[in-house]
Amino acid sequence: MSNNNLPTSVIEMFGKKLNFLDLGKDVGPDVPVYPGHMKTSFWWHKTHEETKFSLGESSNYPYGFGVKGIVTCDHTSTHVDAVYHFDPSKSHLSVDKITLPELITPSAWIDLSFVTGRTHITLDAVKKGLDAAEVTLKPGMSLLYWTGIEPYGETDAQYYLSQYPGLNKEATTWLLDQGLVNIGTDAASLDTPADIDYPNHTVHAEREIIHTESLVNITKIPKKKDFYFALFPLKFVGLTGSPVRAFAIWED
Numbered sequence: 328m329s330n331n332n333l334p335t336s337v338i339e340m341f342g343k344k345l346n347f348l349d350l351g352k353d354v355g356p357d358v359p360v361y362p363g364h365m366k367t368s369f370w371w372h373k374t375h376e377e378t379k380f381s382l383g384e385s386s387n388y389p390y391g392f393g394v395k396g397i398v399t400c401d402h403t404s405t406h407v408d409a410v411y412h413f414d415p416s417k418s419h420l421s422v423d424k425i426t427l428p429e430l431i432t433p434s435a436w437i438d439l440s441f442v443t444g445r446t447h448i449t450l451d452a453v454k455k456g457l458d459a460a461e462v463t464l465k466p467g468m469s470l471l472y473w474t475g476i477e478p479y480g481e482t483d484a485q486y487y488l489s490q491y492p493g494l495n496k497e498a499t500t501w502l503l504d505q506g507l508v509n510i511g512t513d514a515a516s517l518d519t520p521a522d523i524d525y526p527n528h529t530v531h532a533e534r535e536i537i538h539t540e541s542l543v544n545i546t547k548i549p550k551k552k553d554f555y556f557a558l559f560p561l562k563f564v565g566l567t568g569s570p571v572r573a574f575a576i577w578e579d
């Protein structure tokens with residue numbers, strides 16, 4: 328049975344009842360953006376009334392059509408970083424080139440909220456989180472980790488965007504050595520803003536592995552392993568990232 332306290336949808340697929348939990352934020356003008364990144368703007372390109380007027384009196388369509396314009400950043404809200412984001416020589420690994428085996432993966436999640444904000448997440452901390460969750464990483468998996476910064480995304484944008492920890496070089500290297508194809512977090516970046524050498528992004532560039540930032544609801548996934556992580560970026564040609572719809576999927 329699905330737990331009614333969770334914001335899940337149960338969808339029957341191939342005779343199985345699967346639980347889908349949304350791990351993504353809204354995309355809109357009020358979502359906090361990474362310092363220096365563009366904010367999102369929407370506007371009416373054509374209102375229903377305008378298109379109804381354009382159709383004229385010979386049309387029997389009663390409503391008109393609403394069409395809005397969008398300006399946003401390819402790293403807004405919950406989003407995936409394509410490898411091209413990390414390294415200008417990797418334009419062939421833009422967001423539209425990310426493959427389905429990178430986007431729909433067996434996954435696990437670990438709680439690293441014991442790591443202090445604006446410090447490095449060390450390999451010891453990662454192993455502690457994995458041991459507590461009884462998770463063994465395997466090639467082809469994704470790993471999600473929760474820093475505890477998520478609630479501040481709703482209450483204190485400045486704190487949310489500046490006070491989280493980030494994976495150091497040793498921890499990132501070890502994680503990618505296990506064959507992970509994606510790492511996701513509730514923080515705005517996998518690197519702490521206290522380290523502008525970006526050790527995590529550096530290793531992801533070298534290994535050509537994507538990662539996913541600003542997830543929500545990781546702690547609401549009721550099992551630490553044996554679920555799937557699925558994310559769906561738009562196929563923006565040549566871009567360095569995309570906001571995503573992201574889900575945890577599991578069978579009861």
Ligand SMILES: [Zn+2]
Pocket residue numbers: 402406407408540568
């Ligand atoms: Zn990003």
